[in-house]
Amino acid sequence: MRPLSMDLRKRIVAAYLNQEGSHVVLAERFRVSPCAVGKLVRQLRERGTLEPQVHLRGRKPAVRGEKEEELRQHLQEHPDATLQERIDALGLDCSQKTMWMTLRRLGWRFKKNRRERPSKTGKTSF
Numbered sequence: 001m002r003p004l005s006m007d008l009r010k011r012i013v014a015a016y017l018n019q020e021g022s023h024v025v026l027a028e029r030f031r032v033s034p035c036a037v038g039k040l041v042r043q044l045r046e047r048g049t050l051e052p053q054v055h056l057r058g059r060k061p062a063v064r065g066e067k068e069e070e071l072r073q074h075l076q077e078h079p080d081a082t083l084q085e086r087i088d089a090l091g092l093d094c095s096q097k098t099m100w101m102t103l104r105r106l107g108w109r110f111k112k113n114r115r116e117r118p119s120k121t122g123k124t125s126f
């Protein structure tokens with residue numbers, strides 16, 4: 001469903017502010033729901049705008065802003081730290097799963113470092 005046009009939004013609110021009727025009367029007049037009238041009036045009062053609002057649904061990231069920058073720094077300095085070590089070092093209140101998902105979102109993947117191991121001939125190989 002598309003948002004109401006700005007012209008219609010302005011006319012609805014102007015009619016309400018001019019006391020031309022209740023939410024129900026204005027809803028019938030402009031062919032919208034009474035809740036839409038109330039929402040527009042409340043939005044103008046609380047936010048000062050009648051522009052359609054972006055819906056920011058869902059849970060907000062547990063690690064964001066300054067803590068995310070600290071995490072990036074910690075990743076550079078301690079690439080082999082465990083998830084729990086990262087949580088403790090940054091003083092975060094989140095689960096290991098949350099830290100795992102945050103690292104995935106930042107593009108980090110865990111892969112063991114290649115280490116020297118002796119070969120059958122006694123020489124070290126990579």
